[in-house]
Amino acid sequence: MEINKSYDPSFTREVFENVDSGKEIRMCMQCGMCAASCPLREHMDYPPRQIFSMIRAGKRDLVLNANSIMMCTSCYTCQVRCPRGIPVIDVMHGLAHYAISKGILTRKDTATFGREFWQQIYKTGRIDEKDLSRRYFFADGIVSGIKKSLEMARMGIIMLLHGRMKILPERKIKGIRSLRSMIDRAMQTGKGGTGA
Amino acid sequence: MKYFLYWGCSLEASGVNYLRSLKPVSEALGMEFEEIPDWNCCGASVSYAGANDLAIKVLNARNLALAEKKADYDIIAPCSSCYIQMIKVNHEIQESESLQKQVNSILAEDGLVYNGSIRVRHIQDVFFNDVGIDQIRSRVTKPLNGLKVAGYVGCQSVRPYGEYDSVHNPVVQDRLLEALDAEPVPFPKKIQCCGSGIFLPEMDLCLGLVRDILDDAVLHGAEIISTVCPMCAMNLEMYQDRINETYGTDFDIPIIYLTQLMAVAFGMDLKKDAALHNNVIPPENILKAAIGN
Numbered sequence: 001m002e003i004n005k006s007y008d009p010s011f012t013r014e015v016f017e018n019v020d021s022g023k024e025i026r027m028c029m030q031c032g033m034c035a036a037s038c039p040l041r042e043h044m045d046y047p048p049r050q051i052f053s054m055i056r057a058g059k060r061d062l063v064l065n066a067n068s069i070m071m072c073t074s075c076y077t078c079q080v081r082c083p084r085g086i087p088v089i090d091v092m093h094g095l096a097h098y099a100i101s102k103g104i105l106t107r108k109d110t111a112t113f114g115r116e117f118w119q120q121i122y123k124t125g126r127i128d129e130k131d132l133s134r135r136y137f138f139a140d141g142i143v144s145g146i147k148k149s150l151e152m153a154r155m156g157i158i159m160l161l162h163g164r165m166k167i168l169p170e171r172k173i174k175g176i177r178s179l180r181s182m183i184d185r186a187m188q189t190g191k192g193g194t195g196a
Numbered sequence: 197m198k199y200f201l202y203w204g205c206s207l208e209a210s211g212v213n214y215l216r217s218l219k220p221v222s223e224a225l226g227m228e229f230e231e232i233p234d235w236n237c238c239g240a241s242v243s244y245a246g247a248n249d250l251a252i253k254v255l256n257a258r259n260l261a262l263a264e265k266k267a268d269y270d271i272i273a274p275c276s277s278c279y280i281q282m283i284k285v286n287h288e289i290q291e292s293e294s295l296q297k298q299v300n301s302i303l304a305e306d307g308l309v310y311n312g313s314i315r316v317r318h319i320q321d322v323f324f325n326d327v328g329i330d331q332i333r334s335r336v337t338k339p340l341n342g343l344k345v346a347g348y349v350g351c352q353s354v355r356p357y358g359e360y361d362s363v364h365n366p367v368v369q370d371r372l373l374e375a376l377d378a379e380p381v382p383f384p385k386k387i388q389c390c391g392s393g394i395f396l397p398e399m400d401l402c403l404g405l406v407r408d409i410l411d412d413a414v415l416h417g418a419e420i421i422s423t424v425c426p427m428c429a430m431n432l433e434m435y436q437d438r439i440n441e442t443y444g445t446d447f448d449i450p451i452i453y454l455t456q457l458m459a460v461a462f463g464m465d466l467k468k469d470a471a472l473h474n475n476v477i478p479p480e481n482i483l484k485a486a487i488g489n
Contacts (some may be wrong), residue, residue: 020249020250039388039389039405040405070245071398072394073389073391073392074393075351075388075389076351076352076355077351077355077389079355080355080356080364090249093249094249096244096245097249100245107397109398110398111245113396113397114242114244114245114246117245118245118246121236121247121255125236126205126236126237127205127206127237128205128209129205129206133396159210159476163212163473164209164211164212164213166209173236175234175236175258178306179255179258179306181305182254182302182306183247183251186248186250186253187250189250189302190248190251191250192248192249
């Protein structure tokens with residue numbers, strides 16, 4: 001064990017400066033309530049408590065490649081239970097955004113789904129569920145797209161037959177151009193954005 | 197009682213039976229709705245993959261600003277994802293002058309400004325606190341006669357602020373079910389997450405979450421599960437076949453929106469008002485037996 005090695009604060013600084021809500025981890029007292037509360041805890045390599053600890057310890061690669069940061073279902077259970085009032089979800093989302101913007105796609109399907117979701121908002125201002133699924137299925141190319149579509153075809157047909165699918169394509173909102181310039185500015189001036 | 201209804205993207209597609217039943221039921225209770233002009237998506241819970249926090253705040257601030265410009269009504273967001281996004285951004289703007297300034301400098305691109313005067317509400321909040329249990333009970337003409345319902349609250353419809361119900365032990369949905377003369381069954385998984393917006397890409401992991409919720413509801417005697425969230429409804433209803441194939445279970449329990457149950461109990465048309473034909477697992481027989489038709 002390297003007991004003489006001192007902590008490297010550079011990654012902590014990187015998180016504080018570039019990750020949305022990154023500074024909030026300063027309040028963490030390592031109680032583990034977040035880890036115990038998470039519905040997907042058993043599938044996580046490092047639950048939020050450990051992620052926060054590893055940020056302090058400068059474990060950059062482990063944190064940014066952790067599957068847990070992209071596995072948040074946004075249920076807010078950890079957040080409402082955290083005795084120190086840390087917005088755990090905001091931190092996890094901030095870390096996921098930061099990792100994805102660095103090209104790290106540990107949970108590739110979820111990252112792809114989320115990016116397609118966001119791109120559709122940017123394109124039309126709203127979400128068209130059937131178009132989103134199609135784009136998500138075909139994001140990896142035509143072969144895997146057909147395979148994924150076939151797997152889900154039965155459910156799609158059932159939804160269509162029960163009127164649970166919008167037949168017409170989603171139209172752009174009227175203010176789409178100004179919405180896009182608002183988003184562009186937010187991405188440039190906010191943390192974790194392209195301008196960061 | 198006038199409100200803005202911000203129904204969002206899902207309620208026009210997979211959650212269409214929620215919107216269809218919500219409108220006549222609310223009207224019968226004396227509520228009137230206006231649409232927020234040219235509203236946009238709230239960003240839901242997965243946009244962070246592409247967007248930073250400020251961009252998501254701006255999405256919601258635009259809707260709040262458009263509403264504020266038109267009238268001073270409260271906004272009802274029946275979809276829990278819309279609700280959580282909008283109420284969160286609203287609080288953050290109301291509590292931080294610097295954020296409000298930053299957001300407004302961006303909204304100015306379209307001549308918009310948000311002064312922070314609007315209140316964001318969940319439909320359960322409005323039914324419970326503005327309309328009231330007595331008023332709802334007085335509208336019931338076809339009581340559900342002790343139908344055992346698992347009132348599945350899910351996660352986002354009461355969190356993170358708990359403005360109208362406990363975030364740990366919510367009771368409002370159960371009280372509303374009782375007003376319809378249904379019997380809400382207690383089941384511990386009522387606030388466990390179903391996988392929400394990442395169900396599709398993380399299906400292998402989330403099927404287990406839904407199995408546990410269904411299992412718990414059935415175990416506690418539920419004949420039907422009610423919900424107030426389009427993601428909950430989708431994940432609990434559409435994947436029962438797949439869960440049965442994966443885990444060797446035999447779930448076949450209808451999932452129904454609270455507003456659909458209200459339409460039924462109010463004696464409204466089962467198709468036009470309750471939109472039961474939109475449900476994939478048919479609830480008609482169970483409901484007809486309960487109301488004695």
